[in-house]
Amino acid sequence: MTAFRPCIDLHQGKVKQIVGGTLSDSGEGLRTNFVSEHDAAWFADLYRRDGLKGGHIIMLGSGNGTEALSALRAWPGGMQVGGGLDEATFRPYLDAGASHVIVTSWLFPGGSLSLDRLKRISSLTGKERLVVDLSCRRSATGGGKAGGAEPGWYVATNRWQTVTDVRIEAGLLETLSRFCDEFLIHAADVEGRQQGMDWDLVDLLARISPIPTTYAGGARDLSDLGRLEKESGGRLDLSIGSALDIFGGKLVRYEDCAAWNRKHGDPAPDAGAPADQG
Numbered sequence: 001m002t003a004f005r006p007c008i009d010l011h012q013g014k015v016k017q018i019v020g021g022t023l024s025d026s027g028e029g030l031r032t033n034f035v036s037e038h039d040a041a042w043f044a045d046l047y048r049r050d051g052l053k054g055g056h057i058i059m060l061g062s063g064n065g066t067e068a069l070s071a072l073r074a075w076p077g078g079m080q081v082g083g084g085l086d087e088a089t090f091r092p093y094l095d096a097g098a099s100h101v102i103v104t105s106w107l108f109p110g111g112s113l114s115l116d117r118l119k120r121i122s123s124l125t126g127k128e129r130l131v132v133d134l135s136c137r138r139s140a141t142g143g144g145k146a147g148g149a150e151p152g153w154y155v156a157t158n159r160w161q162t163v164t165d166v167r168i169e170a171g172l173l174e175t176l177s178r179f180c181d182e183f184l185i186h187a188a189d190v191e192g193r194q195q196g197m198d199w200d201l202v203d204l205l206a207r208i209s210p211i212p213t214t215y216a217g218g219a220r221d222l223s224d225l226g227r228l229e230k231e232s233g234g235r236l237d238l239s240i241g242s243a244l245d246i247f248g249g250k251l252v253r254y255e256d257c258a259a260w261n262r263k264h265g266d267p268a269p270d271a272g273a274p275a276d277q278g
Contacts, residue, residue, distance in 0.1 A: 001264050002229035004257040005214045005239045006047045006055035008040050010064035017242040034248035040071035048075040050258040059083030072096040087121045101125050104133035105157035111164040122179035132176050135186035137163050160188040170208040177211045187217030194220045194243045206232035220251045
């Protein structure tokens with residue numbers, strides 16, 4: 001069953017929605033769709049009361065740790081967290097109530113996969129509490145040392161600024177799946193643009209991913225959940241961000257997404273009553 005997975009994106013201590021790939025160290029070129037008046041814990045509590053488990057908190061840059069920890073405490077066991085985490089920094093977030101730790105850029109030093117790093121952090125968190133973020137960009141030649149490589153999608157790190165030489169393919173996902181519980185994959189080229197999902201990437205992931213996978217990027221209509229369920233055979237979940245009304249969007253109502261999950265699966269047993277967004 002395809003489920004809606006909620007999100008909380010944090011930038012400079014605020015809940016924001018940012019156009020994918022526009023966030024750099026200098027801040028130049030940054031395009032922000034939305035800045036919330038509510039803190040991260042408010043959103044986490046909303047998701048808790050609606051029984052929405054498996055959402056992700058992403059820390060975009062420094063200065064977001066306090067907000068992330070607050071959100072995790074508001075929905076203990078209900079959310080995953082990532083953004084600059086590694087084997088030395090993940091523990092406080094698990095202790096605060098994260099269901100999973102998400103790792104990305106740290107696994108790809110110099111633009112190549114470090115299987116040793118993955119094995120080390122997996123042994124510390126436990127396979128069942130680790131998510132590998134394979135957010136990617138479409139490229140005709142690859143990135144890093146992969147010039148002239150096959151067209152396809154290549155893992156993008158450093159807030160999606162750096163395209164690595166790691167291509168999304170069956171062998172990669174099979175190898176990584178031995179050390180993690182899920183994949184989180186943003187289609188960085190369409191993330192935050194509300195102009196449609198990358199359905200070619202969806203088709204690829206549905207065919208090759210051996211473990212639960214959440215796709216994010218470009219969703220703009222409630223019907224995307226139904227289409228994703230049909231085209232992936234229910235094997236992929238969907239995160240919707242900028243299009244949601246709770247993030248200033250005008251295309252998708254949050255309450256309709258929560259209703260989708262209630263209709264298509266059982267809410268969390270300890271979720272309590274549906275949330276009041278007011």
